[in-house]
Amino acid sequence: MATIGDVAREAGVSRSTVSSVLTGRKLVTPPTRQKIEAAIEKLNFSVNAGARALATSRTMSIGVVVRFHEAEFSPALATYLIDLSDAAREYGYSIVLLTEADGVAAVRRMIAGRQVDGLILLSLVNGDPRLEPIASAGFPAVLIGMPQDTMSIDAVDLDFAAGARMLVDHLVDAGHDHATFVQWPVELYESGATYAVRFADAARQRAVDRGLHLVEQPLPVEPELVRRDLAELVSDPRKPRAMLVHNDTAAAMLPFVLHERGLRIPGDRSVVSLHSAELAQLFALDVTSVASEPLAVSQVAVELLMRRLNAPDASAESRLIEPSLILRGSVARPA
Amino acid sequence: MATIGDVAREAGVSRSTVSSVLTGRKLVTPPTRQKIEAAIEKLNFSVNAGARALATSRTMSIGVVVRFHEAEFSPALATYLIDLSDAAREYGYSIVLLTEADGVAAVRRMIAGRQVDGLILLSLVNGDPRLEPIASAGFPAVLIGMPQDTMSIDAVDLDFAAGARMLVDHLVDAGHDHATFVQWPVELYESGATYAVRFADAARQRAVDRGLHLVEQPLPVEPELVRRDLAELVSDPRKPRAMLVHNDTAAAMLPFVLHERGLRIPGDRSVVSLHSAELAQLFALDVTSVASEPLAVSQVAVELLMRRLNAPDASAESRLIEPSLILRGSVARPA
DNA sequence: CTGAAAGCGCTTACAG
């Protein structure tokens, strides 16, 4: 409740001098500074964010636009939110959650009302309608996800294509020439979820290049059906011994399903996967996989936004985070 | 970028008249109102949140203080954040994420700086250090969780004690006189996580009252060890046939572990559980269980905070959400 | 190095 005026009075200086030590934009003699700092401490003063925002026309907050896909694995979301918040705080920014169903409306509102200095968008799809208002207003924003057309908006994501290639290579290098590609529900690909599409496209291409025959197996949305389909899949002796998994629910269930049937990894099935870090930790998934790096992605997203805020006219940057392959011995040479 | 002055000029009225239609606190004649609304539309005007906050000393935002326990299941967190954000938006409020490791510091900062109108705290433990600064400042806040001592702060949570009693009753009513109580890691109880403690205390008490012998089985934090312990548990013929589960990782793994051993629910094991809604959905858990109601809890939390903001001196309210038992036929009479 | 003054974009009594 104390204001800058109270602090100034307590310290026996003017309000602008207090402001100088607050912003750090002007040099203040050490004794004066100390008096002011003591007064701040004594009055338990903290600057009023709204007033500062009004004076500087910077809100020091970032809007994070979340939106839901039925078919998506949401636990990863919590991780991104926390990591973004932590990264933003490093720069003195806080995160405002924008969760309304109509993400486009939220984006428009933020741009018109300047309630945030910039936006970070999650759950991107190709042709995402949220991009247009951002692009045409030139509003500072960063995409987490890599749509085919970023409309000159900064973007960052894990390099899902590189990840797919690593996993394909790993299977091929071990001598496999057939593999089941366990996929997300078709709805996710149809929605244009960028990570799913990029992974799948790269996996197919690499498989062709390396002579791996890929049997595509999209899975249903409903978990109980996922389980059923996986069970059928591993029970069918005509199916390949190698499995390339890009589907979090399937990744979590597969070890159980295999174990149920008395099948061992890697003795009976060679498995590689790309799944969310959150899931991996929760279920101690121990297959060779590409790490999803939510922290790195979040940090780069915030960095890119900070750069944009300081240089509104810089040319757009798209950054792919190099994935790394975590070897866990889940791939064996085919018999 | 348009200001209230631009709108006033465009509409040919004064700024205060524009403000009147913006706030809705004064009657404006329909023709004037329409002129103003047209101008707002034309200029794509939206009120500057910071300026309004400064003038009204209301920020229209709520801080949500999240903190992490190693042993906790975080997917539920995303659900709460989304549900809180949606509920807050109904009242025109937005959610600011406060994730720093030192929750107490975050709370103090918010109280001193008035960056938010109120706080909602998640992941509460008994003796939570975040309560003291709130209580002594009389700052509007709501706890999601029910510590033994709420320090006269409004609080809401699922009635975990009632949930535990329902589950115990359900086993007893089916004729069971022994049950394994599959628990969270001991660390969680030791940290004082209020939901874990309340559930366990009530389960024990009800078991005594109804003559159910409860064999307590706390599980490790690490998922792979959880799986190992569960496997041992269900393989041991001396263990009870009935299982009362309060541990999300275990709830997710148990069906697989049982299936692995050729054990059926409810033929071989009767299972009841209280686990997060998020988990239930993700893994299609189909055991009789108490629903965790994150949406209801979030909505009441926001309601309580709104009430508090409008009546700062009202006496504190603690609200328990009545749980409901979802019957899924996972309990049979013992042979 | 420090201070007086203007201004950021709103709202809210208070006159008219």
Add this chain to the structure above:
DNA sequence: CTGAAAGCGCTTACAG
């Protein structure tokens, strides 16, 4: 019903 004026708590040129 409408408008002029003051004020919310800051920051920032600009003087001194």
